Amino acid sequence: MKKYMISVLFLSLFFTGCGEKKDAPVTKQTIDVAALLKQDPSIEPVVVIGGGIAGLTAANYLLQANVPCLVLGGPKPGGALAQSDSVRNWPGIFDAPGVAITDSLKDQAERNGAQIEAKSLISIDTKQQPFVLTVQDESGRQETIKTLSCIIAMGTTPNYLGIPGEQEYWGYGVSNCAVCDGALFKNEIVAVVGGGDSAMVEASYLASIAKHVFVLVRGDGPRASDKRKVKQVKALPNVTFMYNTVVSAIRGDGKVITHLELADTKSETAKQNLDIDGLFLAIGSTPNTKIFTDQIKCDATGYLSLVKGQETSIEGIFAAGDICDPFVKQAVTASSMGCQAALQAKEYLDKIGYSAAAAGLSQAIVERSLVDVEKLRSEKMPASAQALVLTIDSLEAAKTLIKECRNRLLVVDIYDKYCIPCQKMAPIFASCAQDYVSKVTFAKLNVSDKSIDVGQFTRLVGSSEEITQVPTFLFIRKGKVVLRKSESMTKEALAALIESTKAK
Numbered sequence: 449m450k451k452y453m454i455s456v457l458f459l460s461l462f463f464t465g466c467g468e469k470k471d472a473p474v475t476k477q478t479i480d481v482a483a484l485l486k487q488d489p490s491i492e493p494v495v496v497i498g499g500g501i502a503g504l505t506a507a508n509y510l511l512q513a514n515v516p517c518l519v520l521g522g523p524k525p526g527g528a529l530a531q532s533d534s535v536r537n538w539p540g541i542f543d544a545p546g547v548a549i550t551d552s553l554k555d556q557a558e559r560n561g562a563q564i565e566a567k568s569l570i571s572i573d574t575k576q577q578p579f580v581l582t583v584q585d586e587s588g589r590q591e592t593i594k595t596l597s598c599i600i601a602m603g604t605t606p607n608y609l610g611i612p613g614e615q616e617y618w619g620y621g622v623s624n625c626a627v628c629d630g631a632l633f634k635n636e637i638v639a640v641v642g643g644g645d646s647a648m649v650e651a652s653y654l655a656s657i658a659k660h661v662f663v664l665v666r667g668d669g670p671r672a673s674d675k676r677k678v679k680q681v682k683a684l685p686n687v688t689f690m691y692n693t694v695v696s697a698i699r700g701d702g703k704v705i706t707h708l709e710l711a712d713t714k715s716e717t718a719k720q721n722l723d724i725d726g727l728f729l730a731i732g733s734t735p736n737t738k739i740f741t742d743q744i745k746c747d748a749t750g751y752l753s754l755v756k757g758q759e760t761s762i763e764g765i766f767a768a769g770d771i772c773d774p775f776v777k778q779a780v781t782a783s784s785m786g787c788q789a790a791l792q793a794k795e796y797l798d799k800i801g802y803s804a805a806a807a808g809l810s811q812a813i814v815e816r817s818l819v820d821v822e823k824l825r826s827e828k829m830p831a832s833a834q835a836l837v838l839t840i841d842s843l844e845a846a847k848t849l850i851k852e853c854r855n856r857l858l859v860v861d862i863y864d865k866y867c868i869p870c871q872k873m874a875p876i877f878a879s880c881a882q883d884y885v886s887k888v889t890f891a892k893l894n895v896s897d898k899s900i901d902v903g904q905f906t907r908l909v910g911s912s913e914e915i916t917q918v919p920t921f922l923f924i925r926k927g928k929v930v931l932r933k934s935e936s937m938t939k940e941a942l943a944a945l946i947e948s949t950k951a952k
């Protein structure tokens with residue numbers, strides 16, 4: 449039977465070494481951030497590279513500190529934890545699929561205003577400030593992003609055996625992700641290679657699907673740190689551990705894998721072949737540091753070296769999670785490193801003057817950002833869509849609009865010109881206006897606009913509840929608020945809310 453699997457082999461990602469042999473962060477020349485931002489308003493204060501636990505936690509902390517944050521999540525945000533079907537050591541949760549944890553962090557980051565893009569880092573230039581990142585989207589389109597600082601949270605890539613048959617049968621019986629491919633082996637015989645925590649997780653998952661699971665450990669026993677899990681897996685009736693055993697070749701019939709050639713690590717002799725239908729590798733991983741070769745210091749095993757807290761050998765560049773953690777590699781430690789990296793990045797931005805500039809302590813910056821924010825709102829949406837979103841700039845205008853929308857839904861985006869999530873919602877809102885043209889009226893009201901009091905407006909539409917958060921969306925039918933949402937959302941979610949008000 450032909451097995452079509454969804455995981456991908458990244459043999460080309462083997463570590464090649466990196467390193468700048470310096471022990472203190474390389475201090476950048478003093479930079480005039482205000483001048484830089486004035487010259488190029490697209491410069492990001494911080495880019496988080498990686499959408500796993502470490503990156504998402506960093507994003508949440510940055511946004512709570514009011515630092516706008518772009519997250520390059522790669523094609524599969526969620527990171528390594530998303531591969532685990534059962535996580536039992538995340539604080540406060542007895543047992544949850546990894547993806548539930550990463551999804552909740554992603555949702556939290558998005559609600560806080562994070563811009564999470566499915567882009568991957570291709571190269572980085574740390575020799576100039578701002579740093580220049582070259583990134584690539586899923587279609588292969590490349591662009592450069594300039595940033596004052598960044599947090600590298602790119603994790604590790606699973607290792608491969610490098611034995612005959614591995615590449616030939618990859619996706620045809622060989623995999624490194626039981627959650628992705630395990631279902632293909634219902635009532636069949638599979639083997640897991642490795643004796644670490646990942647191997648235990650994979651074996652336990654596969655045991656609930658496959659007829660039998662062999663766990664092939666090259667040492668005298670499993671070295672997984674979760675001893676309770678080891679005990680649990682060993683107790684399963686359809687799991688057999690084989691120690692001092694390595695796979696020397698993966699054999700098949702040209703289409704799918706049929707058996708493994710095994711060897712004894714103690715006697716260095718061949719063992720009897722093992723007939724199997726599927727093989728799952730759980731043999732550790734290699735840090736994704738190849739890109740940083742010759743720019744950022746790494747340790748002898750290729751993990752990013754930390755110089756001061758989470759700061760790397762380059763001032764303004766921080767690291768978090770498995771990419772700088774050769775030993776522990778736990779979700780909770782990745783999260784904690786993400787937090788520390790974010791706080792240090794904020795401290796760095798304060799030091800170089802970004803935060804002062806952004807907070808408006810410099811009048812010149814305030815004036816520039818006022819112009820730019822409005823410009824950004826208009827640049828990000830086509831003029832045709834923009835024109836569909838009406839502006840409520842007086843109580844009289846509001847009254848007229850409500851009257852005109854007696855027989856149709858009116859959706860009002862209550863925003864503030866300084867609010868980053870509001871800026872991000874603006875093009876989504878305009879795009880929805882285009883989709884619902886002639887069916888729904890879309891309008892925006894700026895809470896900073898002195899010509900209209902937002903409280904007066906909400907009372908006008910029958911709501912006594914104050915607006916305490918932006919963006920807030922009011923869905924108004926027959927002059928009354930029928931639904932209110934105070935959060936950023938996707939276009940699909942906004943459309944779903946519009947649809948949901950039809951019955952009201």
Ligand code: NDP
Pocket residue numbers: 532534535536537608609641642643644645646647649665666667671673674694695730731732733775776777778
């Ligand atoms: P590990 O590096 O911990 O374990 C790798 C295993 O694969 C070891 O048993 C190793 O053997 C074996 N191995 C390596 N290369 C080969 C090879 N060529 N042939 C045969 N066997 C090989 O990796 P994991 O992915 O298991 O774990 C990484 C980290 O993530 C750990 O710190 C772990 O605790 C953590 N983790 C935590 C989880 C949790 O739920 N809490 C889940 C998964 C991982 P040997 O011992 O001989 O070197």
